[in-house]
Amino acid sequence: MIQTILLKNRPKGSPTHSDFEFVKEDTTLTPKEGEILLDTVYVSVDPYLRGRMSDAKSYAAPFELNKPIYSGVVAKVTASKNDNFKEGEFVMGMLDWKTQQISSGKGLMKVDGEKAPLSAYLGVLGMTGLTAYLGLTQIGKPKAGETLIVSGAAGAVGSVVGQIAKNLGLKVIGIAGTDEKVELLKSKFGFDSGINYNTTEDIKADIAKAAPNGIDIYFDNVGGSISDAVLFNINQFARIINCGAISVYNNTELPKSISVQPFLVKNSALMQGFIVSDFEEKFPEAMQQLAEWLAAGKLAYSETVVEGFENIPQAFMDLFEGKNTGKMVVKI
Amino acid sequence: MIQTILLKNRPKGSPTHSDFEFVKEDTTLTPKEGEILLDTVYVSVDPYLRGRMSDAKSYAAPFELNKPIYSGVVAKVTASKNDNFKEGEFVMGMLDWKTQQISSGKGLMKVDGEKAPLSAYLGVLGMTGLTAYLGLTQIGKPKAGETLIVSGAAGAVGSVVGQIAKNLGLKVIGIAGTDEKVELLKSKFGFDSGINYNTTEDIKADIAKAAPNGIDIYFDNVGGSISDAVLFNINQFARIINCGAISVYNNTELPKSISVQPFLVKNSALMQGFIVSDFEEKFPEAMQQLAEWLAAGKLAYSETVVEGFENIPQAFMDLFEGKNTGKMVVKI
Known part of the structure; x- marks a missing residue:
């Protein structure tokens, strides 16, 4: 059973549950040559997503209606036909709000759960x-x-x-x-x-x-x-x-x-x-500096972790009420 | 007879004639050693002066009440006891709204009426x-x-x-x-x-x-x-x-x-x-480029020239009605 969250309506004012649609598919995904299968572990919800839900001119293309919403996600590789990724590894990237999905691996970065908690790669190290x-x-x-x-x-x-x-x-x-x-x-x-x-x-x-x-x-x-x-x-x-x-x-x-x-x-x-x-070429040096400070105990962080795929829309809406302290993530 | 314009009141909203005071002094000015005597030729009126007339925090000190207002002025040296200036030369600088005044020469720049009209040094070359x-x-x-x-x-x-x-x-x-x-x-x-x-x-x-x-x-x-x-x-x-x-x-x-x-x-x-x-260190190269374009006919300018010292306040007020085209100056 794979679950997906689609953008049902462009929110008018504050987003509501009726702007989101849950779809369940009783199917089994199998990666083809060069692909990997990903199980979603953490989903990032962020204020900027509100902008992509409307179709006003902005820096990024708006989400399409009746298509999956996507954001920063940490996922586990559960099957691989791509030499760059092994089963059991974790990756971070812009991925769909789905419990499970196929990827070519393009745009994904490997993350190490032993160096920092996995959710940190959506927050202080992301x-x-x-x-x-x-x-x-x-x-x-x-x-x-x-x-x-x-x-x-x-x-x-x-x-x-x-x-x-x-x-x-x-x-x-x-x-x-x-x-x-x-x-x-x-x-x-x-x-x-x-x-x-x-x-x-x-x-x-x-x-x-x-x-x-x-x-x-x-x-x-x-x-x-x-x-x-x-x-x-x-x-x-x-x-x-x-x-x-x-x-x-x-x-x-x-x-x-x-x-x-x-x-x-x-x-x-x-x-x-x-x-x-805008500053993409500075990402490596910035990551390096942030990781150094984190390791040296000079960068504390807070997270608000919500449990359950079905609670993603509510967690997103709660951002606008200031219900989070620090980074808001949803654990699947 | 020397005339001076003082700031009488800090304007509330649009400036009015009652915010300015004219003073006449029946006196003769004589430069001391190192000083020069200046006859005002052109006075620049500019929107930014409105800011200096109020006492809100700003980049420049406000004008003092019951003291002369000052702005960009082109003046003629009519007597000199300063070796750097000769009688008959013209200078530009921040000077008081007076028909005649004494200066040490500090902060004044010599200007050449043969290279460009004198008023241009308050405008396109100023x-x-x-x-x-x-x-x-x-x-x-x-x-x-x-x-x-x-x-x-x-x-x-x-x-x-x-x-x-x-x-x-x-x-x-x-x-x-x-x-x-x-x-x-x-x-x-x-x-x-x-x-x-x-x-x-x-x-x-x-x-x-x-x-x-x-x-x-x-x-x-x-x-x-x-x-x-x-x-x-x-x-x-x-x-x-x-x-x-x-x-x-x-x-x-x-x-x-x-x-x-x-x-x-x-x-x-x-x-x-x-x-x-803010860009003072760039003035020389900027002046050079502007003078080149002016000489090459690639920089036209308009002036609105008002005649008469007594019309300085009205000329200033007219700026806010958009009555000027290009630089507004008062010819004394």
């Missing part, structure tokens, strides 16, 4: 870690002694951004949505301070208090009113890294904010959007 | 030209064959930006506020096309039509709703140069726009503010 490291270093150009603030700070990318910045000698402030998350930023991830955007009475003032020398780098995962508040506190030559805008992804009307242009002009400041694949 | 050239080349990084759009296109900076882009092999679209200005963009400045933002029924659609391959570079002088419309038409890796935001400078409430973050994220696009002095 796209999440690369996004944090490359966005911060390539756009943010951090210098020791500067002050960085990150929104979505307890999320998969945010928590890694803050730790990398600490490793590089910056002062680090995190913005998150619960007191528990704010506490975790300090106790587990070594942030200098944290702000709970849900309970603060004046977020602009709280940022100013946490950053008496102003903000040099803002790693922005959320957009919206939190990002507006940061703008009031940026320094001359500030760099704002637009990694995501989760706070507005489910908006059905065009979101409005304060005009950023006057802030950028008067501070000679930069804002830049990116997707991790 | 800060205006440098702003256009350095913003475009340092942030925009233009490549032949790309498409550039510029707002405030018939203004002092915008008209030079478009011509430089044409000289560099780009396709150039200008946005301006009257049919006469749009006509001038094409007939005098060689733009490929122009859009009148006051008469268009759908500016987004008009931009899309003028730029069938999308926008690679947006040189933004205005901010506000015009800039919102451009965002819908940007390409992957687009560069947006935030030179000014004249459309919102006189707002008393915080201006709102659409959220730019999702556009930057999905296009891996960049927005960067600047002030020309």
